[in-house]
Amino acid sequence: MSSSDTPTGPSTVERAFRTALYDSADASLDSGASLLAADPAADAELVRRGEEFVAALWARGWQPADVVRVVRRELGDAPVCLLAELIRAQAPRDRVRGRRWRDQLAQLDEVLAEAPPRPDRFSHATAVLELYRLLLRLPALEPLQDAPPHGSGRTNTAGGSGGSGGSGGRMLARIRALLAKAEATGFPEEAEALSAKAQELMAKHSVDEALLDAAAPAPDAPGACRIGVEPPYEQAKAVLLDAVASANHCRAVWNEPFCFSTVVGFEADLEVVELLYTSLLVQAQSAMTRAEAAQRAGGRKRTKTFRQSFLAAYAHRVGTRLAEAAGSQVTDDLLPVLASREVAVTAAADRLFPDTVSTRLRGVSDEAGWTEGARAADRAQMRSRPRLPSE
Template sequence: MSSTTSSTVERAFQAALYAETDTALDTGASLLAADPAADAELARRGQEFVATAWRRGWQPADVVRIVRRELDDVHVRLAAALIRAQTPYDGPRGPRWTAQLAELTAEAAEAAEATGTAPRPDRFSHATAVLELYRLLLRLPTLDPLDEPIRRPDSGSGADPRSGSRMLTRIRALLAKAEATGFPDEAEALSAKAQELMARHSIDEALLAARAPSPDAPGACRIGVEAPYEQAKAVLLDAVATANHCRAVWNEPLGFSTVVGFEADLEAVELLHTSLLVQATTAMTKAETAQRAGGRKRTKTFRQSFLAAYAHRIGTRLAAAAETQVTDDLLPVLASREVAVTTHTDRMFPDTTTTRLRGVTDEAGWTEGARAADRARVGTRPRLP
C-alpha cells in the first residue's frame, strides 16, 4: 500500500464519514473514483469497520438488517461482501453466527443469478454507496454481546439445529414484500407462497421435534421486528417468547427484539413466531380484501388493529396452552429455568421500560384479528424431561 493510496482513502473519509451533507459525500466519492489504486485499501478499511461492529456486539444478520432498513439494496450487497471477506479473520463462532454467514452466501448466489450480466455501476456511484455504508457502520452503537450456549455432544439428534435458517429468512422476505406492495392480489399471492414454504418445510413438525432445553446457562438471539406495525409485531413476539419460557426485550430504534432463554426454547420461539406471522399476514390480507370489496379504504388503521388483536388473542391462547402442559413434577424445573432466564435478562437489560400499544382504533380490524388468532395453529411444545 503506497502512501498516496492511503492518503486518498483518508482524505475521502475525512470529507465524507463525519458529515451529513451530499456535498461531503460527493467530495469523498470523487477522490476515490479518481484513484483506482485505492480500491484495495478501501475494501480493507471496510473489513475493519465490520470487525469493529463484531466487537460492539453486532452479528452478521444484525448488520444486514440495519443496512437494509437505513439504506438500499446496493448497500446490502456491499455489506454482505464485506462480512464474507472478513470471515477468515474471525475467531470461532456459534451455530447461529455460522447459519447467518451461510444465508449471506446463499443470498449472494441468488442475487448473482438474478442480475446476470448487469453492468457494474460507474466508479463515482460505487464510491458513493461505499461511503454511505461505511458512515452507517462507523456510527453503529454498542450492543450486548450474545454468547451462544455450547451444545452437548450427546444432546440428541446430530442434525444441524439451524437447518431451517435459510427457509425462515425466505419466508420473512416474502412477508416483507407482501406488506410493501399496494396491490391486494400480489400481497395475497406472496403470503400464499410463504404459507406454502411453511408447509413444505414442516415448521410445525420441527417445533414438535425441538429438543428439551439444555441445563446449561440461558443464551439470547435477536429477531427482527420490522415496520410497518412493528409495535403489534413486538407484542406478538413477546407473547410467543413468554409461552416458551423466554423473555423478549424490544429495541424499537434498531428494529429488533432480543429474546433470552435456553437454546431449544429460542429455536421454538423463532419457528412459532414465523409461523404465526405467516398465518396473520395471510388472514389479514384476505380480511382486508373483503373490507375493500365492501367499500372501505382505511387500510392502515385496519391492519394495525388487526395485528394488535391477533397478538393479544394469541398471547391468551398460548398462555392457556402452556398451563395445560405443566404438571406438578415439572414445576421445580420450570421455576429454576424461569429464575435463570430472568436473571440473565436483568443482567443484559438492567433498564427496561414498558410501552402502551398505540393506534388500535378500528373495530372491524380488531374483530377480524381476534377471529384469525382463534383459527391460527399454535402447535405444541414437547414435554420437558
C-alpha cells in the first residue's frame, strides 16, 4: 500500500469537537482544549469550522446582534470578541443582506477595537470551545427580513442615511451599554452619572428630533426587527416596548429566554419604536435613580420590588399617554391608510408567530414604587409622532 493510500484518522479539531462540544462537563472541555493547544497546525481549521457554525446560525434565523447579546450574557465580554472575528470573517461569503444587518456588522467594529490581547493557547482554545458549544445549542428562530428597500429614503444633516442606521445604530448601542451599567451598579451616584451621560448622548445626536421630525415614505410591506430587552426587570421593560410598539402601529412579541422582543411593522414605524423605546428607557432609569434617592433620604433602602413596581407603573402610564397621543392625530383621511397598515402588520406578525401566550407581570407590589413610576411617566418627554403619508 502506498503512503497516499494510508487511511487518515480524524483531525485534531474533529477529535477536540467530539470530546468537548457534545458534552457539558468541564473535564471534557479541558481535554478538547488541550488537544487544540498542542497542535498549532489546527488553528486554521478551527477558525473555518467556527465560520461554518456562524453561517448555520444565519440559516436558523439568528442575526449578528442576537448572537452577540446571548454570548455576552452567557459567557461574558471576551468570547464576544471571538464571535465578532468569526462573523466578520464569514461576512464576505454571505449573501447580500439588508440595512439592519449591515448596521449590526458595523457595530462589531467597536467590539473588535476593544478586543483584549490573546491569552495563552490553552485559555484561548477553552474560550473558543465554550463559544462553539453555545452556538451549536442555540435553537432556530423566526427568520426575519428587512423591510423592502425604498428608493427615496431620507438624509440627515450629517450627510448619512437617516433612521437607526450607521452612526445611529452605534449611538443606540452606546446608550444601551450605559443603561446596562447604570442598572448593574450598586452605587446611586454612579447610576445617576451613567444615566446623565446616556441622556447627553441622546441630546447630542438629536435622537428624538431625528426619529420624530422626519417622515420617511412607507415601504410596500411590513418588516421586522429584534430589540434587546435585558435583565433586570425585563418584564416591565417588555411591557414598555409593547406599549411603544402598539402606539406606533407595530406588534411586539417578547422572547423571554433570549431577552429580546421581535417588533413587526413598517420601516419608518420600526425606527420610531426602537429610538423612542430607548429614549423612554433612559428617562425611566434617570427618574428611578432620583426616586430611590428620595426614598433613601426618608430612611428606606433600595429594593428590587420598588424598581419593578416603578418600571411597571412607568410602562403602564406611558402606554396610556402614547395611545392618547396617537389617537389624537388620526384624521378621517388617515383612517383607511391606518386600517390597511394594521391588517398588513397583523398578518405578518401572525405568520411569524402563529402561537403566542400572554405573560402576567410579576413582582408589582410596592405602592411607593408604583406611585413614583406613574409620576415619572407623566413627566416623560414624548414628541408628536410624524403623520403618515397619504396614499
